[in-house]
Amino acid sequence: MTDDATTRQVVAHVARELDAQVPALTAELAALFLEQIPAFQGDEAVRELMAASTSSNLSTIFDVLLHGLPLDRIDVPAAAAAYARRFAQRDLPIEGLLRAYRLGQERVIQWLLRRLGARSLSAEVLLACAQEVVSVIGRYIDQVSEHLIEIYETERKLWTQRTDAARAVALRTVLDDETLDLGTAEAMIGYRMRGWHIAAVAWVEIDTPNASKWAESAAGVLAAAHGGRPLAVLVDDHTLWAWLAGPPSMRLDEQTLTAKLDDGSPLRITLGEPAPGLAGFRSSHREALRAKTVAETSGEHLPPVLSFARVSIAAMLSEDLDALRTWVARTLGELARDDEAMARLRETVRIFLETGGSFTDAAARLHLHKNTVHYRVRKAEEIRGRPLGDGRLDVEVALVACQQLGHRVLLISS
Numbered sequence: 001m002t003d004d005a006t007t008r009q010v011v012a013h014v015a016r017e018l019d020a021q022v023p024a025l026t027a028e029l030a031a032l033f034l035e036q037i038p039a040f041q042g043d044e045a046v047r048e049l050m051a052a053s054t055s056s057n058l059s060t061i062f063d064v065l066l067h068g069l070p071l072d073r074i075d076v077p078a079a080a081a082a083y084a085r086r087f088a089q090r091d092l093p094i095e096g097l098l099r100a101y102r103l104g105q106e107r108v109i110q111w112l113l114r115r116l117g118a119r120s121l122s123a124e125v126l127l128a129c130a131q132e133v134v135s136v137i138g139r140y141i142d143q144v145s146e147h148l149i150e151i152y153e154t155e156r157k158l159w160t161q162r163t164d165a166a167r168a169v170a171l172r173t174v175l176d177d178e179t180l181d182l183g184t185a186e187a188m189i190g191y192r193m194r195g196w197h198i199a200a201v202a203w204v205e206i207d208t209p210n211a212s213k214w215a216e217s218a219a220g221v222l223a224a225a226h227g228g229r230p231l232a233v234l235v236d237d238h239t240l241w242a243w244l245a246g247p248p249s250m251r252l253d254e255q256t257l258t259a260k261l262d263d264g265s266p267l268r269i270t271l272g273e274p275a276p277g278l279a280g281f282r283s284s285h286r287e288a289l290r291a292k293t294v295a296e297t298s299g300e301h302l303p304p305v306l307s308f309a310r311v312s313i314a315a316m317l318s319e320d321l322d323a324l325r326t327w328v329a330r331t332l333g334e335l336a337r338d339d340e341a342m343a344r345l346r347e348t349v350r351i352f353l354e355t356g357g358s359f360t361d362a363a364a365r366l367h368l369h370k371n372t373v374h375y376r377v378r379k380a381e382e383i384r385g386r387p388l389g390d391g392r393l394d395v396e397v398a399l400v401a402c403q404q405l406g407h408r409v410l411l412i413s414s
Helices: 004-019 022-036 044-067 078-089 094-117 123-176 182-189 211-226 254-260 277-298 308-317 321-336 340-354 359-366 370-384 392-409
Strands: 196-203 231-236 239-246 268-271 305-307
Touching (some): 004 022, 004 044, 004 094, 004 123, 022 044, 022 094, 044 094, 078 094, 078 123, 123 277, 182 277, 196 211, 211 239, 211 254, 211 268, 239 277, 254 268, 268 277, 277 305, 277 308, 277 392, 321 340, 321 370, 359 370
Parallel strands (some): 268 305
Antiparallel strands (some): 196 239, 196 268, 231 239
């Protein structure tokens, strides 16, 4: 059996040899990282910090092996912490950073084992030294990685809050200041306005746990459905505004977007219509906000992803709900009562009018017998007190408002 002192002495000698070569070893690891990890490419500042972090970690590892320093007293090297913060600020994935540490761990162990193997050591001593090297470096990498994740997540949250707050101010100026020209608007928010845009508003209820994380996740949902990363800004701790750019033919399908949501996701998303230029950037956003008003007003019976096109009538009418409720009651009479029987009649009449007044087509849509549709339509006219054809356009609009805005525009049953 070999004693611990012999093991530490041999490992220390090897560590001293490698410590003298830190600049060359740093260059070797940096080249490996650039080759294996795309996140390190294309950003000179990130590459410089990566080299400084690599050098600091190598020196720390060799110091630990050379002097037997206790790992629980080792802090994350300053350069490594700065490197993690820069990763967060550049919105680079933490997985790339952690992969670099695992690649570095593997390469450093190889260097040390080769040095040990070149020495005239008994099998017993060689095995003990190898175990010491692998154990110390593994524990060091685990400890540093854990701390770096905390540093990264803290900086990501702080940086997002700072940048989103500044960008939100710039965005509100672009949206509200009609005197801004296109070039100035582009410069203010770093977004090209010359194409077509679809705006989205994503939100969760204020009391949702981890509300800001859920709201931020909408950017990824939109990107997955669209194929391109949106301009996205967290405007408060539970609401995200976003814009997607593309050709005039671009669309976002509600069902496709809904399918991208996680099971049980509390997210709700509304979409404006595609429109060009700075004016379209603004108009699509206004439409997404109006659709959000409809979604919030309607309660839970509308889907989690809602386009303005689907609720445009209700969206434009909902700006004055008191006036709308009075008009709906005047148009539909007792048919506007908030109860299940009236709800069935309203839905039957809405589909009947939507199908051009065809009892057959309405019955097929509603999965009812044609006679049932006929009975309900006549019953609805009786309750309304006049034929459906009397002010038919008003009737259709009022029925859509009832369907999309729910009890907010209905008469309370006595």
